Amino acid sequence: MQAAEHWTKLDPPSAVTWAESLTDPAAREAALISAADVWPTTDPHEASEWAARLEPGSLRDRAAVNLAMSVADDAPADALAWTESIGDAELRQHAATRLVWGLRAENPSLAEQLLNQSNLSDADVAAVIHSIQEADDSIRRGSR
Numbered sequence: 001m002q003a004a005e006h007w008t009k010l011d012p013p014s015a016v017t018w019a020e021s022l023t024d025p026a027a028r029e030a031a032l033i034s035a036a037d038v039w040p041t042t043d044p045h046e047a048s049e050w051a052a053r054l055e056p057g058s059l060r061d062r063a064a065v066n067l068a069m070s071v072a073d074d075a076p077a078d079a080l081a082w083t084e085s086i087g088d089a090e091l092r093q094h095a096a097t098r099l100v101w102g103l104r105a106e107n108p109s110l111a112e113q114l115l116n117q118s119n120l121s122d123a124d125v126a127a128v129i130h131s132i133q134e135a136d137d138s139i140r141r142g143s144r
Contacts, residue, residue: 008038016050029059036063040070048082061086065095072099073106076114084119093127096120100128101135 007015012035019031036059039047044067051063068082079099086092096118103111115125 008035009042012039012043012046013050032059033062037066039063040066044070048078051082056087058088061088061091065091068095068099072102076103076110080114080118089124092120093124093131096124096128097131101132104132 007018016032016035016039019028019035022028022031036051039050040063047063047070048067051060051067054060054063064082064086068079071082072079076099080096083092083095083099086095096115100111100115103114115128118125120128
């Protein structure tokens, strides 16, 4: 599906319209996955409008992860909102961990504030904190 990826980079709305018109379910899914992966990096605003219209499920979750990572540096609150919208609990926790870990490197107080004020479940927050603590412990052990 390299053609879909290339087309998505050049003209995401047209690529998505084409992908949605495909009758072969596997080809349609592959083309839409390509859009979910590429579009957020080229135009997060337009990609977010598209992703918001997607039905809940793996495609929307994938777009949400990519949107969160694409906007994290410039709009951390928006990134968190996309992370919170991920339906798959494991994927949501992983994305939230990546987001908080990345923010923490630049601005630890902002990372903590976003996590504490998030709409993530207590279980999600606990999983994020646990993952970060494990990573910190691993780094400390490796630097001895």
